[in-house]
Amino acid sequence: MNYDQDTESTPGGSTLLEMRGIEKRFPGIVALREVAFEVTAGEVHCLLGQNGAGKSTLIKVLAGVHQPNEGQILLDGKEIGFSNPDEAIKAGIGTMYQELDLVETLTVAENIFLGHEKARAGFSSRKAEHRAAAGLLTRLGHPEILPEMEVGELSAAGQQIVSMARALSRDVRLIIMDEPSAVLDSEEVRNLFDTVRFLTASGVAVIYISHRLEEIRVIGDRITVLKDGTAVASNLLVADTPNAELIKLMTGRSITNVFPALTPVADDAAAVLEVKDLVVAPGNEPISFSVAAGEVLGLAGLVGSGRSEILGAIYGSTKPVSGSVHLDGKKLRPGSTVSAVNAGMGLCPEERKSQALLLDDTLAANFTLASIPRYSLAGFTSGKREYQASMEQITKLELRPADPMREARTLSGGNQQKIVLGRWLSHGCRVLLLDEPTRGVDVGARSEIYTLVSELSRAGIAIIVVSSELEEVLGLSHEVLVVSENRIVHRAPAAQMSEHRILDLVMEGTTL
Ligand SMILES: Nc1ncnc2c1ncn2[C@@H]1O[C@H](COP(=O)(O)OP(=O)(O)OP(=O)(O)O)[C@@H](O)[C@H]1O
Ligand SMILES: [Mg+2]
Known part of the structure; x- marks a missing residue:
């Protein structure tokens, strides 16, 4: 397998897909209006737009999930139409949906081959499927995800990888990725991009949806922007289109100063949340920290480092092994979300x-x-x-x-x-736990959410933020806790930290 990165894609390749005059109406809303969209073999075509602009609807029309009310779809210049997702898959269109559609009670291999089981003499061959699944997962950089694992047991990121493996398990000419990176950390996004480059080098086209503009810069060739169901710009070259212009096209306004200035925490601010010697799971080290009124504490670390588990133990959705959590000095009942909510705690889960x-x-x-x-x-x-x-x-x-x-x-x-x-x-509430609060949220709403967080902190609420986007952790928080392998390896004011420094600390904390 060759994962060389110098695969300069050529947007000048032949047109693979063309969508013309697509209209899609839902009761009371026109989700797409006369949308034209084209994709060339071997390119990464990015679809941008604010929440609700119609991106997912457009790709669902393409994938046979929705039937358009008007318009045509041409593949290799021939008009086609899919009355269900299977027909699109047979035509070589693979889709990774935004809301993952895996069957949680089935194994990884069963999910990957669902609907096209590897049959030998009429029997599906489990062994062949497992071997093929393991090969795909290794190619995607995740040999630790085993074919026999149950999908429901995997993290959101793991499920995303399985969804990718499923799309690749068939002969594809076009792969649609609807916000694949929303649940991935930076390392996994790099793996994903390696796969994308590998695919495009062999002529496969990729439709890539993301709200993270820096990703578009790295992986995209061309861009089409949707706004309120209409394509407001088509086939822009990534290299020629600055972010400011993209933001303007998507939102109709200019957005600067993404992170609002934080009000400093008062020196005498009381500790609203206190975590004392909390052992989240058997074998973990006890962790202790506190968050003051009006303070935003960021938890930084890789996916799987234990950040969400810490939030779960604080909130009471999982019962810690030992230790305690106190809100305004009052000890919460371990493993009881009712106790936490009644005391004034809120959680926005991942x-x-x-x-x-x-x-x-x-x-x-x-x-x-x-x-x-x-x-x-x-x-x-x-x-x-x-x-x-x-x-x-x-x-x-x-x-x-x-x-x-x-x-x-x-x-x-x-x-x-x-x-x-x-x-x-x-x-x-008094304490707010935010796990990936801007996942899948567009640039405009993102800055609204950042403003809300800073307003809440000014109002004296103690906030913990977990985010895979280090820039976000640094921009939103007063202080940062670096988490690695279920341990807190460092705490420092955000102003004294950088993305590099956090990654170094994470790596130092990893025992490989
Ligand atoms: N099944 C449905 N029934 C009714 N309305 C729908 C349905 N699916 C989508 N819509 C509406 O169509 C519009 C476009 O939604 P869509 O999911 O395509 O947006 P999107 O660009 O993918 O947004 P996001 O970035 O938030 O994922 C929205 O107003 C949405 O509420
Ligand atoms: Mg969407």
Whole structure:
């Protein structure tokens, strides 16, 4: 396998895919309007746009998940149409969806070969599948993910890798990646890019969706920008288009100063959250730290370093082995989220789909989930108050569409993330734990979320932020804790840290 990086892609290759005049309507909304989109063999074509712009809808039309109301799709100049995802797969279009669609109770190998089991004389051959799966995973840089592992046991990043292996297990000519990097750390993103380069060098085209512009710079050839369901710019060359112009195209405005200035923590600020000798899992070292009123503490480390597990033990979603957590001096019951929430703690989890959202409920219901008592009078939920409170959050978070009665399921990925955050804001908590708060969130809303975090800190809330984007940890936090292999290896003011320094500390803390 050759993973050489000097594969200068040639946007001048032959046109592989063309979408013309695509229109897609959902009840009450036109998600795509006369969209034209073309992809050349061997290129990485980036699809950019704010949350809700229509990126996922466009690729789902291409992948046979949605049927367009108007328009044509041409592959090699021939008109095609897929009435279901299987037809698209057979035509050589592989898709990694934004909301992973793996079957959690099946093994890695079963997921990879689901629907096209390796058959020999009518029997699916488990051994052949396992061998092929192991080969793919090794090629993707993850030999530690074994074919017989159950997918539900893997981290979000691990599942993303399996989803990638599945897309590659068939003959593909075009691979669609809808925000693949949202759950990956920098090392894994590098692995992903190696694979992308390997694919494009052999003529496979890649459609790449991401909100991280620095990734587009590294991997992209051309860019198409969607705004409110319309392609506002097509086939821009990455090299010729500065970030400021892309942001302007996506948002219609210029955004500067991404991270708002933090108000310094008062010297006499009381410790709101105290973690004392907490042993998160058997064999781990005890950890202790505290967060003062108005302080933002960032947890930096690689995916799998134990950051989310620490948050889980603090919040009580997992029961620690020993040690204690105190909020305003009061000891919380270990392993009890009820105790934590009642004392004033809130958590925005990493995996919003399974842990945080009521997908079938309205936005209003989701917003008030954490604070039902406030909106109910003698047991009845007050619809009007709920509506008003939700509308406030919707405006604050720039949620689109701005309709409290809409089902959470029908919102775009980034807008769903904003609901999770909005819920705790309306709850009014003392301690807020944020796990990857801007995952899948666009540049505009991202700066809104950063502003919210700094406002909350100014209001005296103690905040812990976990993020795989080191820039974000550094930009948002007063102090940074570096976590490596379930241990805290360093604590320092963010102003004295850099991305390099954090990575060095992480590596020093790794016992290889
Ligand atoms: N199944 C559906 N039913 C109704 N509306 C939908 C459905 N799927 C998407 N939409 C709407 O279509 C619009 C485009 O959504 P889409 O998911 O394509 O956005 P996106 O660009 O992928 O955003 P993000 O960056 O947040 O993932 C949004 O307004 C969304 O609410
Ligand atoms: Mg999307």
